[in-house]
Amino acid sequence: MKKHPFDKPVDRRETSSTKWERYKDRDILPMWVADTDFTAAPAITEALQARIAHGVFGYTQRPAELNSIFTERMQQLYDWQAEEEWLVWLPGLVSGLHLSCRAVNSPVTLTPQTIYPPFRSAPGLSGGQHLGIPMLEQEGRWLTDFSALEAAITPDTRLLLFCNPHNPGGTVYRREELEQLADICVRHDLIICSDEIHCDMILEPGTDHIPLASLSPEIAARTITLMAPSKTFNIAGLGCSVAIIPDQALRNRFRKVRRGIVPDVNLLGYTATLAAYQDGDNWHRQQLNYLRGNRDYLLQEINRIPGLKLAHFDATYLAWIDVRDVSTDDPAAFFEAAGVGMSPGKDFGDAHFTRLNFGCPRSTLEEAIRRLRQALAG
Numbered sequence: 001m002k003k004h005p006f007d008k009p010v011d012r013r014e015t016s017s018t019k020w021e022r023y024k025d026r027d028i029l030p031m032w033v034a035d036t037d038f039t040a041a042p043a044i045t046e047a048l049q050a051r052i053a054h055g056v057f058g059y060t061q062r063p064a065e066l067n068s069i070f071t072e073r074m075q076q077l078y079d080w081q082a083e084e085e086w087l088v089w090l091p092g093l094v095s096g097l098h099l100s101c102r103a104v105n106s107p108v109t110l111t112p113q114t115i116y117p118p119f120r121s122a123p124g125l126s127g128g129q130h131l132g133i134p135m136l137e138q139e140g141r142w143l144t145d146f147s148a149l150e151a152a153i154t155p156d157t158r159l160l161l162f163c164n165p166h167n168p169g170g171t172v173y174r175r176e177e178l179e180q181l182a183d184i185c186v187r188h189d190l191i192i193c194s195d196e197i198h199c200d201m202i203l204e205p206g207t208d209h210i211p212l213a214s215l216s217p218e219i220a221a222r223t224i225t226l227m228a229p230s231k232t233f234n235i236a237g238l239g240c241s242v243a244i245i246p247d248q249a250l251r252n253r254f255r256k257v258r259r260g261i262v263p264d265v266n267l268l269g270y271t272a273t274l275a276a277y278q279d280g281d282n283w284h285r286q287q288l289n290y291l292r293g294n295r296d297y298l299l300q301e302i303n304r305i306p307g308l309k310l311a312h313f314d315a316t317y318l319a320w321i322d323v324r325d326v327s328t329d330d331p332a333a334f335f336e337a338a339g340v341g342m343s344p345g346k347d348f349g350d351a352h353f354t355r356l357n358f359g360c361p362r363s364t365l366e367e368a369i370r371r372l373r374q375a376l377a378g
């Protein structure tokens with residue numbers, strides 16, 4: 001079979017990689033934190049090399065053309081007419097979650113549960129409380145229970161942290177579901193921080209990402225959308241993301257709580273982001289095709305292993321695996337002992353699961369499957 005460029009393993013040892021250092025000198029495949037093992041698009045590495053060759057790395061401001069490139073991208077990809085003045089660039093998306101909590105200052109913040117761990121910690125670290133709303137599996141899709149969400153709202157609830165596409169679970173919310181959510185938020189006067197970092201990582205043909213804020217001006221006025229090139233182009237280590245805040249008063253509050261605490265994006269982050277948005281989409285299409293192949297392979301193989309279950313999912317390179325039938329108190333440790341390092345489900349709010357990052361060459365995935373099969377044989 002013809003080799004795909006993404007088949008080529010890249011040696012990430014001795015590169016201070018968070019993902020790889022965890023299992024340094026141990027025979028455990030690192031399949032946890034959400035970056036991929038693929039080299040970035042040539043357009044990005046070339047732009048970075050050119051910038052580094054210049055040799056002067058002083059204070060840097062946003063490249064003049066970045067805002068218009070980003071808003072045109074929103075129009076083209078998502079039919080969303082965002083305005084340039086709505087954008088606030090940040091060195092990390094998690095900072096955006098925290099700043100949203102601080103800007104809204106809600107005594108109680110709702111989040112779906114299961115969820116990417118910083119959603120659970122940001123409200124408490126910002127002086128409020130977090131309340132998890134259950135997710136339900138409906139026809140094989142993990143969805144926020146909107147009835148439970150509405151029932152949980154009290155006068156102390158002013159903020160919802162929402163994630164679409166969902167991490168973990170890979171759900172892409174459909175228009176009617178988002179409309180239902182928007183309706184609840186408008187009726188109860190909630191602000192929504194919508195983390196859409198995985199919006200470009202849709203694997204299922206015919207499935208589209210819809211930015212929540214694109215539904216109507218009414219919902220846009222109460223939404224802080226968070227996006228980034230980091231997952232799309234595998235440049236998480238360069239730290240660049242963006243908050244899109246149409247409402248001026250909310251944007252001012254967000255900027256105010258950021259002032260003096262959250263720095264600007266660094267010059268390499270901006271350089272890579274600009275190159276990615278200008279010239280990275282061809283690479284990204286190839287990456288999506290490759291990841292789709294990995295997902296289909298995983299769906300087939302995981303569901304053949306006794307004790308493991310994986311529901312079909314539409315987006316992300318993160319597989320949310322149901323391991324409740326594996327007899328162990330600590331599933332992630334059990335799989336580490338078998339040589340596969342996954343994220344523990346308990347960190348996301350459900351200890352019956354583990355999360356496997358399949359952003360890697362197929363050969364690594366095949367080896368992981370072999371190890372999982374062996375660990376659960378007999």
Ligand SMILES: Cc1ncc(COP(=O)(O)O)c(C=O)c1O
Nearest residue numbers: 034092093094116167195197241
């Ligand atoms: C839903 C979600 N939000 C935020 C992040 C992290 O964003 P950043 O590294 O820009 O803080 C991730 C990374 O996995 C994520 O999955």
